[in-house]
Amino acid sequence: MKNKHQKLLSWYKAKGCTLNCEINLDRLFETKEERDRFNAKWKDFIASDPDNKKVVHVYMGT
Numbered sequence: 271m272k273n274k275h276q277k278l279l280s281w282y283k284a285k286g287c288t289l290n291c292e293i294n295l296d297r298l299f300e301t302k303e304e305r306d307r308f309n310a311k312w313k314d315f316i317a318s319d320p321d322n323k324k325v326v327h328v329y330m331g332t
Contacts, residue, residue, distance in 0.1 A: 281291040299305040316322045
């Protein structure tokens with residue numbers, strides 16, 4: 271695991287009834303192979319339902 275001290279999941283209240291959640295993908299996927307497999311499927315997941323783009327926002331930081 272890359273950094274056991276980083277949180278896997280964090281959240282905060284944005285506005286009104288909106289709750290923003292973040293998943294640390296580096297914590298979720300322990301190996302490069304797992305992360306690459308996720309990245310390869312990500313675009314198809316977003317395209318699979320028009321509401322996915324409304325609900326899921328991705329920051330693929332470096």
